[in-house]
Amino acid sequence: MDPANAGDGTRPGRDGTVRLGDRVFGGLAKGSGITLLLIMAAIAVFLTIRAVVAISRDEGNFLTTFEWDANSHPPVFGIAVLLFGTVVSSLIAIVLAMPVAVGIALFISHYAPRRLAAPIGYLVDLLAAVPSIVYGLWGALYLVPRLTGFYEWLDHLFGWTGILSYNGTPARSLMSVGILLAIMILPIITSVTREIFRQTPRAHQEAALALGATRWEVITTTVLPFGRSGIISATMLGLGRALGETMAVATVLSPSFLINASLLESGGGTFAQNIASQFKEATSMGRDALIASGLVLFVLTLLVNGAARLIIARRREYAGNAG
Template sequence: MDTSPTDTLPPPARQPGRTRPGDRIFLGLSRGSGILLLALMAAIAVFLTVRAVHAISLDHGNFLTTYEWNANANPPVFGIAVLAYGTVVSSVIAMIIAVPVSVGIALFITHYAPRRLTTPLAYLIDLLAAVPSIVYGLWGALFLVPHLQGLNLWLNDYLGWTGVFHKSDPASAARSLFTVGVLLAIMIVPIITNVSREVFRQVPRAHEEAALALGATRWEVVRTAVLPFARSGIISASMLGLGRALGETMAVATVLSASPVLTLRLLDPAGGTFAQNIAAKFSEAGDFGRDALIASGLVLFVITLLVNGAARLIIARRREYSGAAA
């Protein structure tokens, strides 16, 4: 065997302070992409703010507390009280329903389902995530609204004493914020499930095997090894779903009977959301009316930023649960 000195020489050491051209190009592209994203966000914020300030300055109502939206009147009177309430309430209902269901589906696919069912179930979830929102809206108006009438009557009979589930007119259609929340929950379940499923797959196998070796049951493995590791990922998945719920337009506009009424009764056909109001009023709005709608869009923009910022703070404070090394 030929062992010449050249075969045993170590590779030449890279000089300190120098990087490869490919690394410099990748670093420049990554930095440029981040700066471009920040510039786009800033441009959107400036555009919304300029148009919103013009509309709010001519509003003869209180923009934050007025229930009515009549930007085409003379003088114009409009406010976001009903829209903000409807957007937040419908999104909260959707999250309360969707997050536990999505996490349960993701756990079943990754830890409980037989191998022959895992791929078809995952494929079905992917298909649900690809369904257009207008299709969900038509399905909600033609199928979900009639079939929720019985549930509404049941809630009114047994939980109506709370006031929240009291229905003023039991014979009215189920075109309410509660129905919107159920529909939004169905729409965001695939998003939260897909992200949670991928996070659960990243759990180190050694953690699960160690728990099993200590005599833990399958549920104890999930509770002590899987969920703590995936907690930050579940929060991120939930925020992605919440982002879609906050900005959903066509499905909400198809199902909800909007009215300038703010009520705690979730089963009454009243209320509205930012996105639904913009979609319904944009075609008939003049130049000033569009500025007023842009002002409401600015509020939705700020709410979305606050929600995502809060999610980032939660993840940062619970970094010990992320499973990643600091």
């Protein structure tokens, strides 16, 4: 029986009255739910108010200007570089993290020795809790200096493409940001995918084994098809995380308002990084402009997360259980 239908105190009893306590408590619960919706609406409204003010005063084109002079008169700013940097660094992160995360999830669910699987899963969950500023500090002081050698090698092999050329400056580039973001979102993608893999029906796997499938064939014929939508939605959740990440980008990236053709060289910026690093110097106009860029980030993450939720919801209907 659905708990929501059980003895609903908000319905009148036989004598036509509703208990006062039930009415108060039910009202409080409902009110909290509505408060939550109101907060969500308020976020959209208050970001939009400021953003509209900022964009109406913008002397450049908000979408295509390669500049951020929101504090000067007249203010000129545009999000082209930020949008590019945000999308590119997040895509790098996803491309790097997704296969590895699926691999780790498979490792935990199907390859690791039984005794190791549980502690490793536990460890992955703990790592998901490491604050982003710690990743940022580690990325800037440990990872970046160690990437230069690797980038020189990439330049040696693929420098002719232009995208992967490298001039030997400190590796505070979109690629480094992407690599750090990939490390950061690994735990979250892994833990979601692992849960889905674990739910693969045992009967499917045993049937495949009984037909003589190797372990890998069991995985490709039962586990991966079953978990496909789960992998996609986990990836999109990771993407949402990467899009909005602030501190790791603010510490690693050496920002500029130019799009550098090479991903390995410094330059570019992301929405969140730009807000965090420009905020202290911003005038009130500058703040409005930063809020406008924040609104774009908000919409971007809403779209990605909404899509992920839709995929999960559709799968739930399809599978017919609360997976």
